[in-house]
Amino acid sequence: MSDADSSDIDPSPTIDDELLARARIHARDVDIDVDWDRLEWDVSARAKRRAGACRWQADREVATIVLSRRAYEAYDWETFAAVVRHELVHAWEYQRFGESGHGERFRRVAAELEAPRHCPSFAEPRYVLRCLNDDCDWRARRHRASTPVTTPERYRCGNCGSDYAVEHAESGRRWTTASEYGGAKAALGDDW
Structure with a gap:
C-alpha cells in the first residue's frame, strides 16, 4: 500500500469496534466456562429484530456470537450486556453439548448469570x-x-x-x- 492510499484509511474506531470491544470485555467477566479459543464474534448491521444470535459450526467446533448493531444503539448498556450473557449461555451449551435451545438447562444457567431467557425486541413489529x-x-x-x-x-x-x-x-x-x-x-x- 502506498503512502497516498494509507491516508484514505480512517483509524477511528467504528460503532462495530466499540460494540465488540465492550461485549468481549463484559464476556470475560461473566462466570461461565466458555472456551474462548473456540468463540468468535461478529456484528450484524442487517438484523432488525434479533439482538443477538449464536451460531454453531460443528465441523470446526466454534461458536460465533453475532450481535446486532441496531440493538446496541437502541438499548442501554445493562440491557445489551444481558444479551451478551444470553448468547454466552448458547455458546457454552454448543461447546459442551453440541446443541443449544431455551430449555431447562439454558434457563438454569441463564438465571445464574442474570441473563434473560429471551432477549427483548428492539424494533416494533410490522x-x-x-x-x-x-x-x-x-x-x-x-x-x-x-x-x-x-x-x-x-x-x-x-x-x-x-x-x-x-x-x-x-x-x-x-x-x-x-x-x-x-x-x-x-x-x-x-x-x-
Missing part, C-alpha cells in the same frame, strides 16, 4: 397476530409477511387453538384470510 377468542389474550409479533401473516386461515392461535386476526401495526388494518391480506396490501399501496 404485524400483530391476535386471537379472536374473547377469553384468550394470545398475541404474536411478526416483522415479515410470513405465511401465518399472509394466510392466517391456515393457522390457529398459539394458546387456545382458535382463529386469529392479523393487524398491520402502522395502519391498523386487519385480516383473517389470504384474500383480505391482499386487499389490505392493495389498499395501503405505498404505505404498506
Whole structure:
C-alpha cells in the first residue's frame, strides 16, 4: 500500500469496534466456562429484530456470537450486556453439548448469570397476530409477511387453538384470510 492510499484509511474506531470491544470485555467477566479459543464474534448491521444470535459450526467446533448493531444503539448498556450473557449461555451449551435451545438447562444457567431467557425486541413489529377468542389474550409479533401473516386461515392461535386476526401495526388494518391480506396490501399501496 502506498503512502497516498494509507491516508484514505480512517483509524477511528467504528460503532462495530466499540460494540465488540465492550461485549468481549463484559464476556470475560461473566462466570461461565466458555472456551474462548473456540468463540468468535461478529456484528450484524442487517438484523432488525434479533439482538443477538449464536451460531454453531460443528465441523470446526466454534461458536460465533453475532450481535446486532441496531440493538446496541437502541438499548442501554445493562440491557445489551444481558444479551451478551444470553448468547454466552448458547455458546457454552454448543461447546459442551453440541446443541443449544431455551430449555431447562439454558434457563438454569441463564438465571445464574442474570441473563434473560429471551432477549427483548428492539424494533416494533410490522404485524400483530391476535386471537379472536374473547377469553384468550394470545398475541404474536411478526416483522415479515410470513405465511401465518399472509394466510392466517391456515393457522390457529398459539394458546387456545382458535382463529386469529392479523393487524398491520402502522395502519391498523386487519385480516383473517389470504384474500383480505391482499386487499389490505392493495389498499395501503405505498404505505404498506
